[in-house]
Amino acid sequence: MQRLSAAVDNEANRDERARRAAEMIREARGYRWVGIYDVGDEEISVVGYTGGKLPKHPRSSVSAGLSGDAVRRRATVITGSEAVVPILGAESGVVIGTLDVESDSVDAFTPADANFLEECAGTLRPLYD
Helix, strand or coil: CHHHHHHHCCCCCHHHHHHHHHHHHHHHHCCCEEEEEEECCCEEEEEEEECCCCCCCCEEECCCHHHHHHHHHCCCEECCCEEEEEEECCCCCCEEEEEEEECCCCCCCCHHHHHHHHHHHHHCHHHHC
């Protein structure tokens, strides 16, 4: 987590910091794709990603899909090959972002993966300062 924290909390451009952080998370566990998103009042939008093409939906309604579920629940949502983890404001507890991770394997995410990704989400908070 120290390397991830250093990648996030520096003077580089925010999009570049997000992309680097996504790459570190992807490489740490061999995930296929990792994206970091902003959450606004009505929209979720990608900040940085790694692992291939631009996401199919770089912007979506805050009420749509797995990301919308994670925002509404304020909790990690896992399906067979995708996990979405909310990034909560340190003081407010409001969802300010999401960490979206995809795997090539079905049932890829173990409880250890969920814990790892939730720890990563907390480490990503400086991207939102």
